[in-house]
Amino acid sequence: xxxxxRREPLHMHSSLFGERMRLRAHPIIAxxxxxxxxxxxxxxxxxxxxxxxxxxxxxxxxxxxxxxxLIRGATVFDGEGAELANADVLMQDGRIAAIGANLAVPEGxxxxxxxxxxxxxxxxxxxxxxxxxxxxxxxxxxxxxxxxQPNTAExxxxxxxxxxxxxxxxxxxxxxxxxxILPGSANLFGGRGVTLRPxxxxxxxxxxxxxxxxxxLKMACGENxxxxxxxxxxxxxxxxxxxxxxxxxxxxxxxxxxxLEAAENGDGEPPxxxxxxxxxxxxxxxxxxxxxxxYRADEMANAIEISHEFDFEIAAFHHAVESYKIADMLREExxxxxxxxxxxxxxxxxYDGIRENIPFVHEAGACAIxxxxxxxxxxxxxxxxxxAMADGNRAGLDISRAEAWTWLSxxxxxxxxxxxxxxxxxxxxxxxxxxxxxxxLSSYAVAERVYMDGALVYERGAERDPPSxxxxxxxxxxxxx
Amino acid sequence: xxxxxALVMALAIATPAAAQTxxxxxxxxxxxxxxxxxxxxxxxxxxxxxxxxxxxxxxxxGARVVEARGAFVTPGAFAAMSELGxxxxxxxxxxxxxxxxxxxxxxxxxxxxxxxxxxxxxxxxRIEGVxxxxxxxxxxxxxxxxxxxxxxxxxxxxxxxxxxAFMIVELGETGAARVGGSRxxxxxxFEAALRDAREYPTRYRSGQGGAVLxxxxxxxxxxxxxxxGMFLVHVESAADIxxxxxxxxxxxxxxxxxHGGAEAWQVADELAAARIPVIVDPLVNLPSSFERLSxxxxxxxxxxxxxxxxxxxxxxxxxxxxQARLALQLAGNAVANGLPWDAxxxxxxxxxxxxxxxxxxxxxxERNYLADVVIWDGDPLQVTSAxxxxxxxxxxxxxxxxxxxxxxxxxxxxxx
Numbered sequence: 001x002x003x004x005x006r007r008e009p010l011h012m013h014s015s016l017f018g019e020r021m022r023l024r025a026h027p028i029i030a031x032x033x034x035x036x037x038x039x040x041x042x043x044x045x046x047x048x049x050x051x052x053x054x055x056x057x058x059x060x061x062x063x064x065x066x067x068x069x070l071i072r073g074a075t076v077f078d079g080e081g082a083e084l085a086n087a088d089v090l091m092q093d094g095r096i097a098a099i100g101a102n103l104a105v106p107e108g109x110x111x112x113x114x115x116x117x118x119x120x121x122x123x124x125x126x127x128x129x130x131x132x133x134x135x136x137x138x139x140x141x142x143x144x145x146x147x148x149q150p151n152t153a154e155x156x157x158x159x160x161x162x163x164x165x166x167x168x169x170x171x172x173x174x175x176x177x178x179x180x181i182l183p184g185s186a187n188l189f190g191g192r193g194v195t196l197r198p199x200x201x202x203x204x205x206x207x208x209x210x211x212x213x214x215x216x217l218k219m220a221c222g223e224n225x226x227x228x229x230x231x232x233x234x235x236x237x238x239x240x241x242x243x244x245x246x247x248x249x250x251x252x253x254x255x256x257x258x259x260l261e262a263a264e265n266g267d268g269e270p271p272x273x274x275x276x277x278x279x280x281x282x283x284x285x286x287x288x289x290x291x292x293x294x295y296r297a298d299e300m301a302n303a304i305e306i307s308h309e310f311d312f313e314i315a316a317f318h319h320a321v322e323s324y325k326i327a328d329m330l331r332e333e334x335x336x337x338x339x340x341x342x343x344x345x346x347x348x349x350x351y352d353g354i355r356e357n358i359p360f361v362h363e364a365g366a367c368a369i370x371x372x373x374x375x376x377x378x379x380x381x382x383x384x385x386x387x388a389m390a391d392g393n394r395a396g397l398d399i400s401r402a403e404a405w406t407w408l409s410x411x412x413x414x415x416x417x418x419x420x421x422x423x424x425x426x427x428x429x430x431x432x433x434x435x436x437x438x439x440x441l442s443s444y445a446v447a448e449r450v451y452m453d454g455a456l457v458y459e460r461g462a463e464r465d466p467p468s469x470x471x472x473x474x475x476x477x478x479x480x481x
Numbered sequence: 482x483x484x485x486x487a488l489v490m491a492l493a494i495a496t497p498a499a500a501q502t503x504x505x506x507x508x509x510x511x512x513x514x515x516x517x518x519x520x521x522x523x524x525x526x527x528x529x530x531x532x533x534x535x536x537x538x539x540x541x542x543g544a545r546v547v548e549a550r551g552a553f554v555t556p557g558a559f560a561a562m563s564e565l566g567x568x569x570x571x572x573x574x575x576x577x578x579x580x581x582x583x584x585x586x587x588x589x590x591x592x593x594x595x596x597x598x599x600x601x602x603x604x605x606x607r608i609e610g611v612x613x614x615x616x617x618x619x620x621x622x623x624x625x626x627x628x629x630x631x632x633x634x635x636x637x638x639x640x641x642x643x644x645x646a647f648m649i650v651e652l653g654e655t656g657a658a659r660v661g662g663s664r665x666x667x668x669x670x671f672e673a674a675l676r677d678a679r680e681y682p683t684r685y686r687s688g689q690g691g692a693v694l695x696x697x698x699x700x701x702x703x704x705x706x707x708x709x710g711m712f713l714v715h716v717e718s719a720a721d722i723x724x725x726x727x728x729x730x731x732x733x734x735x736x737x738x739x740h741g742g743a744e745a746w747q748v749a750d751e752l753a754a755a756r757i758p759v760i761v762d763p764l765v766n767l768p769s770s771f772e773r774l775s776x777x778x779x780x781x782x783x784x785x786x787x788x789x790x791x792x793x794x795x796x797x798x799x800x801x802x803x804q805a806r807l808a809l810q811l812a813g814n815a816v817a818n819g820l821p822w823d824a825x826x827x828x829x830x831x832x833x834x835x836x837x838x839x840x841x842x843x844x845x846x847e848r849n850y851l852a853d854v855v856i857w858d859g860d861p862l863q864v865t866s867a868x869x870x871x872x873x874x875x876x877x878x879x880x881x882x883x884x885x886x887x888x889x890x891x892x893x894x895x896x897x
Contacts, residue, residue, distance in 0.1 A: 470768070
């Protein structure tokens with residue numbers, strides 16, 4: 001009950017205000033996944049001599065079949081901040097082959113008329129709970145917060161992801177090609193996040209895992225952990241309790257990491273496996289990227305202090321409603337901010353939200369990301385970027401629409417450690433491409449075609465059965481996609 | 482300009498400004514009425530009302546002339562459902578008058594008694610072109626959500642336009658959950674409540690008491706149970722909507738409007754025939770609950786095409802105290818999914834006024850309407866647009882809020 005103060009479960013997460021809604025929902029105890037086979041890139045194999053075994057839970061993602069595709073004569077945002085007029089984009093073998101003028105048509109290529117259309121890199125949502133808080137949202141499906149103790153670094157959100165979530169289709173229809181799924185924010189250490197492809201016919205989450213994407217660790221500042229645990233008369237109950245909780249846990253992880261390293265160097269036995277410390281050791285050695293839910297400027301500054309004390313990197317602050325107050329510090333630290341365009345006021349740590357947060361962070365030269373944290377918002381992140389751009393420009397900045405697009409693809413790719421694979425239309429990158437009906441920094445544009453690894457995975461208006469098994473055979477299956 | 486606005490605001494807080502005579506010259510005037518959109522139109526504001534709308538209106542002596550230069554000039558937006566003014570902060574254990582946790586009053590809850598025109602969200606919303614709102618608590622213990630109010634967002638002490646404006650009723654999953662977990666219990670409870678209300682005060686004075694309502698709730702519910710006020714009913718599924726239509730047919734004196742209606746497109750013709758308006762959220766397209774399995778993005782367009790009166794606002798569960806300004810984005814998305822622009826703009830201005838019974842005063846730029854007028858820097862349904870001027874009853878509102886003050890405090894230095 002500590003999460004809600006409500007007498008009944010809210011029956012929906014459908015809202016522009018996802019975090020608010022989740023806070024009101026009942027805390028649902030996620031079942032800890034069976035981890036008997038757990039192993040990952042950060043972990044010494046349980047049988048170091050057996051090189052034929054693939055790592056447990058490894059990606060089995062396979063790009064869908066594709067043909068060489070040339071989009072001709074479109075307005076192109078390259079994801080690096082440049083806009084190209086009347087440009088061609090060529091996708092071949094799942095990769096961007098070229099962008100430019102008057103590209104030759106390879107044999108057998110599909111040619112798409114781009115006249116009047118806009119082409120962008122696929123959108124990357126750096127903060128999603130799709131699959132872990134799927135539709136329909138009922139108690140049994142609310143699977144994203146292992147709110148049983150303040151440190152659950154041992155859980156992996158991918159073990160809560162339901163691949164049949166109808167939200168994945170809606171996300172793709174909004175131009176999403178990559179999603180970073182995170183556990184919730186009830187805990188100081190919420191568990192491992194996962195970077196996914198929204199593969200609409202996937203039956204297993206492994207089929208959705210972005211190949212070789214680093215895992216992440218979710219941490220949380222502020223009101224949520226102290227409310228959840230303070231409400232149970234346990235620690236943390238305060239902001240100072242939060243910080244003590246982080247620091248003691250990192251101290252423990254440092255000791256664990258040192259013993260692991262010593263054992264690898266032939267100095268003593270490795271410690272007994274501890275899944276919680278294993279995750280945190282992965283952050284300390286740089287293999288797991290830290291994603292930290294934090295609203296207030298002063299709390300972000302405290303988090304940065306902790307990162308210096310224990311010598312780890314913070315990839316991004318999430319929600320980061322007050323990043324505009326410390327934008328220079330965030331630039332110096334090289335920390336991204338994953339932000340909403342205009343959410344505010346739903347709790348006291350969001351009280352100082354302003355519409356210019358994203359553009360002010362951008363203007364300072366820090367890494368700005370537009371994120372959703374919402375199964376509704378994820379469907380139109382382009383509109384959120386449009387708002388932020390326009391508000392920044394009204395405040396006297398000069399941000400182009402192609403620059404604004406870096407908040408949707410290149411910068412989130414950077415925060416997730418996949419910037420060499422996706423996020424821009426540079427030659428050699430995965431061909432994650434969206435063809436928009438009009439200027440996508442607009443309320444009226446819709447994604448007409450979405451390509452993932454060069455394969456057409458979504459086409460507006462194409463008749464088809466709903467890809468989610470959940471939606472198949474409902475009384476009314478015809479629905480707008 | 483911004484500095485000036487700050488000064489204007491300081492003065493405005495000290496003394497409410499008087500309505501000026503203002504001629505807005507040469508705009509793209511969205512009248513929301515028979516005249517449609519007037520290109521190169523003028524709007525004259527006198528004594529807080531629209532005095533004239535048309536081409537080439539002469540400026541009266543002493544009138545202030547605002548050059549619109551082709552910009553959109555529209556009626557103020559009307560938030561068709563909101564918690565505006567009911568809390569400063571929704572969560573964090575802060576006081577929140579939109580969240581009622583008690584059994585003492587239900588139908589009798591009076592939103593007007595809780596509205597505070599000075600909460601910061603009112604100014605935050607006003608500067609985005611929203612000038613009026615229908616407000617009510619979103620979370621209560623009862624199937625009755627209490628009496629909603631209509632408010633002006635001018636921030637002045639007298640800005641409640643109408644109390645007792647409508648009665649919120651939950652008759653879907655939420656209502657069922659509040660009455661024992663089942664519609665099978667909810668509907669008999671609803672009907673019994675209406676009987677209690679109609680028989681107020683007789684059965685209470687006789688000592689018999691109500692079957693399901695206490696005396697104060699019966700008193701508050703009575704005018705609605707007698708058809709003198711509108712029930713705003715939260716339902717989502719086609720099945721629940723059909724129950725409302727049938728119930729109204731059997732009780733033709735009662736007045737209903739629907740809020741939610743995710744599956745309303747499936748019963749669009751019946752709703753049109755029953756003249757039951759629907760307040761829809763054009764972003765609801767997920768089977769987020771079992772009463773929304775057939776939600777789809779073109780719900781608003783399909784309802785409009787069938788002749789249903791629609792307004793656009795966040796769905797139940799998404800209604801909040803801080804983001805009523807997003808009504809314009811919702812309407813723009815309805816356009817992206819097939820709703821004609823004029824109908825979409827009307828659905829956030831004219832039709833809410835009509836549904837809530839103030840359509841003769843608000844929602845149009847026509848002679849004698851209250852002068853709630855907004856001038857925009859672009860298409861108001863585009864997320865990139867914002868007002869350049871907002872008038873409420875002829876009084877120009879400073880485009881200043883706590884958020885703009887924070888923005889100006891932390892604005893990056895120029896030419897960094």
